[in-house]
Amino acid sequence: xxxxxxxxxxxxxxxxxxxxxxxxxxxxxxxxxxxxxxxxxxxxxxxxxxxxxxxxxxxxxxxxxxxxxxxxxxxxxxxxxxxxxxxxxxxxxxxxxxxxxxxxxxxxx
Amino acid sequence: xxxxxxxxxxxxxxxxxxxxxxxxxxxxxxxxxxxxxxxxxxxxxxxxxxxxxxxxxxxxxxxxxxxxxxxxxxxxxxxxxxxxxxxxxxxxxxxxxxxxxxxxxxxxxxxxxx
Numbered sequence: 001x002x003x004x005x006x007x008x009x010x011x012x013x014x015x016x017x018x019x020x021x022x023x024x025x026x027x028x029x030x031x032x033x034x035x036x037x038x039x040x041x042x043x044x045x046x047x048x049x050x051x052x053x054x055x056x057x058x059x060x061x062x063x064x065x066x067x068x069x070x071x072x073x074x075x076x077x078x079x080x081x082x083x084x085x086x087x088x089x090x091x092x093x094x095x096x097x098x099x100x101x102x103x104x105x106x107x108x109x
Numbered sequence: 110x111x112x113x114x115x116x117x118x119x120x121x122x123x124x125x126x127x128x129x130x131x132x133x134x135x136x137x138x139x140x141x142x143x144x145x146x147x148x149x150x151x152x153x154x155x156x157x158x159x160x161x162x163x164x165x166x167x168x169x170x171x172x173x174x175x176x177x178x179x180x181x182x183x184x185x186x187x188x189x190x191x192x193x194x195x196x197x198x199x200x201x202x203x204x205x206x207x208x209x210x211x212x213x214x215x216x217x218x219x220x221x222x223x
Contacts (some may be wrong), residue, residue, distance in 0.1 A: 033210045042199060042214035043152065049220040050210075087151060093166070099151035 002026045004100040006088050011106045018075045020086050020103045025069060028093030032064050032071045034092070037083045043099075046073070048091075075105065083107045112213035115200050121221045122190050130185040130218045132200030138213070140206060141183040143175060144199040146217070152199055158183065159206050188218075191205070195222045 003025040010020045011064035018104040019076055022032065026068060031050035047055055061074040085104050089097040113134045122125045122128040132141065140159055144152035156165045172194070174186040187194055197219050201212040 031210055042135075042216050043201075045211045045212065048210040091210045093204050096154060096157070097209060097212065098154070100150050104148075 002064075002090075002098055002100065003051070003090065004090070004102050006086075006100045008101065009104045009106070011108065012078055013108050014078055014080060016078050017086070018078060018086075018105060020073045020075070020102060021087030022073070022101075022107070023069055024071075024088070024090045026090045026092040026098065029069075030091040030095070032062070032067045033089040033091060033097060034073045034088045035089060036061050036084050037102070043087065045088075051108065078107050080107050080109070111212045113200055113202055113213050115198075115215035115218050118216060119221070120189075121223060123223055124184050124192065124201045125189045128187050128190055128220070130187075130198050130200075130220070132183045132185070132215055133181050134200075134202045134215075135181070136179065136202055136213060137181075138202035138204050140203045140209065141177060142184050142201040142203075142212065143173075143183070144201065145190060146199055148196075155185070175195075190220070192222050195220055202215075 006022045033048045036048040037043040047062040056065045059076045061102045064071040085102040086102045116131050142157040143155045146152040155169045156175050174187050178185045197217045199217045203209045203212045206221040
């Protein structure tokens with residue numbers, strides 16, 4: 001079967017760094033996507049890791065270790081607008097995404 | 110701007126009364142998805158189309174049906190909505206099957222069942 005784990009909530013102050021961990025167990029794994037969703041909004045794509053290592057996109061970076069079935073999303077120089085839910089989503093058999101439960105990030109002044 | 114559009118944004122229906130939600134896209138993407146998202150939960154895939162090829166998730170209730178008459182449009186039909194079907198319904202697209210990791214979501218339709 002499939003399983004996905006990520007923390008339910010993280011709180012940090014503006015300017016800080018937050019790391020959201022994701023562990024997964026899925027068959028036919030292709031890679032790991034990350035999405036951001038503001039309250040009342042639609043999910044938006046942030047990044048995708050098909051290979052092991054770090055992918056950097058501006059203030060956000062994503063990491064994957066296939067051997068450990070583990071990835072993380074790193075949010076740097078946190079801004080108030082980064083307050084949102086972040087979902088890890090493995091791409092697996094059938095080229096389908098399965099979304100994790102989401103991590104709610106609250107950024108405080 | 111190319112985008113995914115969902116209508117209506119808010120839909121109220123009565124228990125047992127059929128309802129149709131619509132999605133259109135100007136991205137010319139091959140794949141279209143329907144997700145259900147309940148409050149504080151993850152989006153849950155209901156079904157998807159690779160072009161005209163329909164793919165139903167095993168745990169999607171029979172109460173939910175979908176149609177894709179052409180590349181641009183996709184519909185979600187709920188034949189007999191129950192109170193448990195109240196949720197946000199999200200339509201998404203991806204360029205191709207192999208690009209499924211990057212999906213473009215519409216703003217969603219929030220369904221209320223009274």
